[in-house]
Amino acid sequence: MFYLFLFIVLFIISAETSSCSFKEGNATCAPRLNDEVRPYLLNLKEKIKQDLKGKVPEDFVEKVLCSEEVEFKPELMVKSLTWKEAKLPYHQFLEPERVERAFRFLCRYYNLLSEIERKFDVDKEVIVSILLVETDLGRKTGKHSVLNTYLSLALTGNETLFQRYLPQNGELDLNNETTKQRYQRRATWAYGELLYTLEYLYRYNVSPFELKGSIFGAFGYPQFVPQSFFLYGYDWDGDGRVNLFDYPDALASIANYLAKEGYKRSLTRENKFKVIMKYNKSEPYANTVLELSEALKGRLAEQKEGSSCGIEGE
Numbered sequence: 001m002f003y004l005f006l007f008i009v010l011f012i013i014s015a016e017t018s019s020c021s022f023k024e025g026n027a028t029c030a031p032r033l034n035d036e037v038r039p040y041l042l043n044l045k046e047k048i049k050q051d052l053k054g055k056v057p058e059d060f061v062e063k064v065l066c067s068e069e070v071e072f073k074p075e076l077m078v079k080s081l082t083w084k085e086a087k088l089p090y091h092q093f094l095e096p097e098r099v100e101r102a103f104r105f106l107c108r109y110y111n112l113l114s115e116i117e118r119k120f121d122v123d124k125e126v127i128v129s130i131l132l133v134e135t136d137l138g139r140k141t142g143k144h145s146v147l148n149t150y151l152s153l154a155l156t157g158n159e160t161l162f163q164r165y166l167p168q169n170g171e172l173d174l175n176n177e178t179t180k181q182r183y184q185r186r187a188t189w190a191y192g193e194l195l196y197t198l199e200y201l202y203r204y205n206v207s208p209f210e211l212k213g214s215i216f217g218a219f220g221y222p223q224f225v226p227q228s229f230f231l232y233g234y235d236w237d238g239d240g241r242v243n244l245f246d247y248p249d250a251l252a253s254i255a256n257y258l259a260k261e262g263y264k265r266s267l268t269r270e271n272k273f274k275v276i277m278k279y280n281k282s283e284p285y286a287n288t289v290l291e292l293s294e295a296l297k298g299r300l301a302e303q304k305e306g307s308s309c310g311i312e313g314e
């Protein structure tokens with residue numbers, strides 16, 4: 001009887017082991033994903049290899065996307081479709097403490113900012129204001145893995161997979177044509193950003209999961225999405241690479257972004273507003289940036305005579 005029992009136990013153990021080893025081939029890729037999601041990743045990974053041909057080697061894509069650090073966050077797509085930018089508390093950026101810190105920053109980097117202003121024809125006060133609103137002058141650049149963010153958004157671009165994670169409260173109705181189009185545009189955009197992310201990680205030899213950014217993947221002091229990095233990133237200090245986590249490149253990249261979108265110091269306030277809206281499509285954002293920059297200009301004019309601002313250098 002004991003031997004029969006032992007036999008049964010051994011049989012169960014061996015069956016368990018073999019079912020594990022049966023799964024092993026796939027389970028070694030992105031082990032933290034659940035088995036329902038992994039096939040979608042495997043498909044996406046092959047598409048990515050095709051789309052990045054000539055830019056990023058296949059074995060790089062394979063290694064990164066099969067890493068045990070790969071995480072799937074389906075709630076991101078839901079959040080990105082229900083996000084209300086206008087409800088963010090922009091008024092906080094105009095509080096005296098913030099204005100004061102922005103002003104001290106402006107003084108500290110006065111010479112650098114003045115050179116950037118001349119080169120790009122973008123007001124230095126606007127550059128500092130954007131930096132304050134985006135990342136509190138470079139202090140808060142985000143804690144989310146940029147790669148996992150775009151990977152998650154791209155995976156939920158598959159409607160069959162996304163349906164499983166739709167909130168039950170009816171907040172998102174994919175039968176609604178407008179919602180569905182927004183969803184599809186968002187998914188296409190996220191997939192494009194995922195490709196740029198991989199290209200960035202490969203070209204700049206960045207440890208893939210160390211690149212951190214905002215909840216929707218904007219990174220560095222200016223909070224650029226990866227495509228913006230390639231379009232507007234500027235190597236101000238001339239070391240051969242654009243570093244958005246370093247002031248000279250970050251400040252010049254903000255200026256380059258605005259200049260390429262049509263900013264000039266001689267524009268009317270209304271037209272400056274329109275350009276700033278291209279940096280972040282939000283009216284309260286653009287208003288805050290302009291109001292803060294006007295406050296900074298005021299402070300600068302007040303303190304010009306006999307002030308230490310402007311002679312502190314960098």
Ligand SMILES: [Ca+2]
Nearest residue numbers: 235239241243
């Ligand atoms: Ca640089």
